[in-house]
Amino acid sequence: MKASDRTRNTQQALFGSTFAEWKMDADRAFDHWLARRGVSESSAKIYGFMWRKWLRWTAERKLSITAWEAHHIGEFLDDSDLHKHHRYRYARLIERVFQQLTTLRPGMHNPASVAVQQKLADGENAPTTFLDENERKAIEGYLARVPQLPRAITVNGDQWRGYRDLALLALFYGAGVKVSQAKVLRRKAVEASARTIAVPQKMGKRVHQTPVELLEVARPAMQTWLQLLASAGLPGDWLFPTAGDGRAMHAASMFRRVTAQLEALGIADGRVSRLSPQTLRNTYAAIRFDRGDTPEEVGSALGFVDEASPFRLHRGYVEWKDGQASLVDQSEARELD
Numbered sequence: 179m180k181a182s183d184r185t186r187n188t189q190q191a192l193f194g195s196t197f198a199e200w201k202m203d204a205d206r207a208f209d210h211w212l213a214r215r216g217v218s219e220s221s222a223k224i225y226g227f228m229w230r231k232w233l234r235w236t237a238e239r240k241l242s243i244t245a246w247e248a249h250h251i252g253e254f255l256d257d258s259d260l261h262k263h264h265r266y267r268y269a270r271l272i273e274r275v276f277q278q279l280t281t282l283r284p285g286m287h288n289p290a291s292v293a294v295q296q297k298l299a300d301g302e303n304a305p306t307t308f309l310d311e312n313e314r315k316a317i318e319g320y321l322a323r324v325p326q327l328p329r330a331i332t333v334n335g336d337q338w339r340g341y342r343d344l345a346l347l348a349l350f351y352g353a354g355v356k357v358s359q360a361k362v363l364r365r366k367a368v369e370a371s372a373r374t375i376a377v378p379q380k381m382g383k384r385v386h387q388t389p390v391e392l393l394e395v396a397r398p399a400m401q402t403w404l405q406l407l408a409s410a411g412l413p414g415d416w417l418f419p420t421a422g423d424g425r426a427m428h429a430a431s432m433f434r435r436v437t438a439q440l441e442a443l444g445i446a447d448g449r450v451s452r453l454s455p456q457t458l459r460n461t462y463a464a465i466r467f468d469r470g471d472t473p474e475e476v477g478s479a480l481g482f483v484d485e486a487s488p489f490r491l492h493r494g495y496v497e498w499k500d501g502q503a504s505l506v507d508q509s510e511a512r513e514l515d
Contacts, residue, residue, distance in 0.1 A: 197279060197282040201243050205229070212226070228268055229271065235430065239430065246289050257429055269290050269293050273288060276291070307498070308457070317351055318395045327402060327406060331409070341399075342419075347439050348396035349392075349396070352396025353396070354460075354463060354479065355375070359378055360429075361426060362378060363416070364416065368417065375390050393462070463480060467492055473489045477489075
């Protein structure tokens with residue numbers, strides 16, 4: 179072998195030895211990092227799949243490696259619809275990568291360690307957050323102002339996307355679905371009255387179509403969207419197409435469109451806890467608890483497999499409400515001082 183070839187092979191094997199190389203190509207650097215650790219080929223294939231799934235998620239949100247935060251990891255795990263064991267494995271893998279990165283860039287924080295400490299990888303057992311009364315009113319007022327459909331809408335314009343995004347918000351807030359469920363919904367899943375939506379839910383290895391109630395406040399936006407789909411002649415049968423050609427909307431796009439509306443409403447302003455479709459899912463459960471629905475009824479609508487999960491969610495909501503009441507009491511006490 180020529181000396182130049184040996185040098186080139188050595189350089190390739192050492193790729194990822196600097197932080198700049200990780201920033202330039204985190205996919206390639208990861209593979210070389212695994213190879214240097216002596217990971218078996220079968221394990222490397224699994225870890226590589228996991229790492230690239232995370233990289234795609236961050237790339238879709240234009241998040242550079244230096245911008246990754248703990249809440250991003252939590253949102254990624256929520257979007258990926260992973261079971262608790264797999265959520266933890268993803269978090270630990272990202273944590274180990276950052277342990278390597280901190281050796282290349284001393285002082286760099288490890289967002290995955292924070293995510294584990296905050297129990298963001300724990301799935302349904304994680305601390306739950308909800309929208310308070312004022313935040314709910316802001317969303318419901320927004321959903322109540324559905325613009326009247328114009329006489330003609332062209333599928334090549336942007337006007338129809340506003341109706342679609344409003345229907346998306348109505349779906350997450352009014353039916354508590356996951357992003358992974360929303361992206362595979364067909365138009366026939368929604369009743370003409372928009373009272374119920376047939377949501378795909380995994381029961382073991384099988385997928386069942388479960389009728390889920392759409393809250394009354396969310397129905398006008400969904401009905402208007404169904405009317406637009408029928409009149410505009412958008413091709414295909416996806417409930418939420420991404421473009422005029424009828425392709426299915428990507429999960430990342432759903433996430434961005436919904437959070438953008440929440441930010442425009444000012445709900446994200448000053449909020450400490452995470453704000454995402456998962457927060458809307460939790461709030462859907464809270465609204466049903468408030469009206470007297472049992473944990474079993476709510477758990478069935480949300481598709482919980484573990485029978486204890488809806489009871490944990492209910493307990494989490496009660497504790498959250500007690501905490502909110504305590505904050506109000508403290509605020510009133512300060513005003514009297």
